[in-house]
Amino acid sequence: MFLERMQPFQLKPVDFSVLSVVAHNPGITSRQLCTALGILPPNLVGMVNALEKRELVLRRPHPHDGRAMGLHLTPSGQKLMRDAEKTAAALEADVASRLTPAEQRTLISLLKKVYQPE
Amino acid sequence: MFLERMQPFQLKPVDFSVLSVVAHNPGITSRQLCTALGILPPNLVGMVNALEKRELVLRRPHPHDGRAMGLHLTPSGQKLMRDAEKTAAALEADVASRLTPAEQRTLISLLKKVYQPE
């Protein structure tokens, strides 16, 4: 369902995540982004390159660290993400509405109870 | 957790699934196995080759269809799967025991209610 709803934006899940984290953390470095998303640095390079080619993000030199690059959304990237995040929120609301608020709380509580990694 | 518990048997999840389906459906053809597991035929070949090299499964000509091969577990494959399935059942019981039977029923019911693919 997420794939379908993101098709108008031509965003894969990982692209959405990258753009969303950058949108809410402008100037974040590649390293920090990798840590936040559980992506390895070599695998992020190509994604950012592609998003940069689409003029959705841009790399700017980091103000305090000459080695690092700060990531930012372009104006068109910001516009795209406003719409994409609205769509994602609508999807979540659609799915959540299948349960009453009480059921939602029960489900989350039971899932937390079963999910205890050893 | 499944990966860890299957390590003594050197079985990846897909290997466990293949061996389990063959164990309970001796003589099943590659096509049927692919349909059952959602695997594409070209991608099953290598898995069965590897399991055959480990002498866990064997391909025998199909009795009624000269094109097809019937898949069977070897004696050592049967022994391995008896232990592996016991281990898998124990894991499932361990996780299930984190909820009371009533909670288990509630969780399954709520999950069924949210999971309605569009």
Next chain:
DNA sequence: TATTGTTATACTCTATAACTATA
């Protein structure tokens, strides 16, 4: 003509080693 098993192949995802430039 259609199907089974197979080969070859390509594309994606993920992972590690090593380089460069800065710290």
Next chain:
DNA sequence: TATAGTTATAGAGTATAACAATA
């Protein structure tokens, strides 16, 4: 010396096309 970003590369996982043997 350690770290950030990058390159090259290797290994899984997954997908399609095409072929030989058989139906």
